[in-house]
Amino acid sequence: MRQYILKRVLLMIPTLLGVAVLVFFLLRVLPGDIVELKYAGTGTYAPKQAIERERAQLGLDKPLWQQFLSWIWGIVRFDFGQSMWTGRPITHEIAIRLELSVELALMATLVAVLISIPLGTLAALRQDSWVDYFVRVFSIAGLAIPSFWLGILMILVFIIYFRWLPPLTFTSFWVNPKANLMQLVWPALAVGYRYSAVATRMTRSAVLEVLREDYIRTARAKGLWEKVILVRHALKNALLPVITVIGLEFAFLVGGLVVTEQVFNLNGIGKLFVEAISQRDYTMVQSLVLLTSFVFIFVNFVVDLINAWLDPRIRYQ
């Protein structure tokens, strides 16, 4: 097991390096850089000297491979460099927004789990009944309804019926838990609903499959309570693919965060990402892409570990 973990961790390094190379050079394929864009935006005449000075300050005058190496060397020391747009350190910009996005991500995942496991199990137990039919439509709709539109609809309802608007400034959980939860629960619901859709369908089919297994019949023949059979025998085995799906559909979570932070005006990582792209802040974009890819790869790794831990058949392979 320890060897397996070590191998997987070491395998992450070349993948991340590949991501870094790809993003770094992709963003620099096209001519024109941020300094020109900045001056073009202001509309004022910029002396060549000033442009050169700013380029030198951002390190853009050095050859590409040198820029790349210094970026990678910085990352090893947890220093992502400075934003090309604001000039502030990227590590700081990310750090001040991390709490919000991580909390929102955890809450959305919780919402997804709380929706998908009970609903999926219920649908499987009452297969082909109106409950099953409702759950299936509910989850297909979850895939079709964009989370930003769901967020907009929530805000509409708040304004029209409750005369309440989500606050503009973020309150930390450690300062005022109630205000914090009131603020984040709505975007978490909007993201979590979409995130739950695939997991609900997966839970349903996994439970259906497990219920047909021989050991369930044996348990019934023994005269065990239906409740014990369901929780201890069926669900425990059915949850494996569900955990995998929740890990794999992590992309939904990222996408959901990017758009819902915009809707609810939350100043998180997603909003920073969108701003960085519209400002062509390449150092910021490349750092955020690397960060999300890292989290993505890491989540997949953790899911594999949980699977190996839960299922001895995987462990001994």
Next chain:
Amino acid sequence: MARETAIATKSFSGFSFLKGWAGVALHFTRRRPLGAAGALIIVIMLLAATLARLISPYDPLTTDYAAMLQAPSAAHWFGTDSFGRDVLSRIIYGARTALWVGFSSSFVGATLGAIIGVASAYFGGKVDLIVQRFMDLLLSFPLIVLALVVVAVLGTGTVNVILAIMVPMVPRCALVVRSSGLSLRQTPFIDAARALGFGHARIIFRHMLPNVMAPFLIMLTAFLGQAILLEASLSFLGLGVAEPTPAWGLMLKGAAVEFAETAPWMAVYPGLAISLSVFAFNLFGDSLRDALDPKLRVS
């Protein structure tokens, strides 16, 4: 040559459902009513998009400051927006943008993916290994992040959005098609084609590609809904289709929330259009997948 055709037709099982459109449509409707309902909505969307000029009551771009933020009425069924533009007309024209972006990005992405997947399976060995590593690399980006990176490189605008949605599609399709291609490579008719001295390109394009039609179509339809949703998301973020082009995601941006209290219809109808079309494509895609290959599960 006759032998090659005979072998090729025999292996065209993936294509057989294209024979006799009407009969197939009827069979599909009877067997999979939900999928047929999705197909019906898609056909209506296609008609609305192609006949937009005939059926839309107003020009989608004409601003009318005398008719700003009007509630739904007989004159404006879905109301007007903050520039006095008719919301219904913009939704009808928006179907054009959604379908154009959705179809072109999915088709090009799935085709490229299929070619890469089949070629990778056909050549095997080192080529396969290198191609697979590169595809894995692309898969280690969450879908929307890869699309956003492409937008960051190329900038916004309709064509760039199509490219941005296309790129994440390629590795996903290549992965699925490659696994079909691997078993295909072992079949006798590929050996026969090779024994006849055909070149690599001919074997890949004429003999292998037609036989991965089923996974190709499954991936294509599965991705259509996602592509439309992704376009709407990008446009909503201001990183997709640019004003004044009518696009559903764009209609939800800015003004829709700003005027939420006075003009909620601005936010409700475009979202409904997105949801309904993605819903239709997903229903159709799911049914097609079940009909073509129940074993092939695509998330």
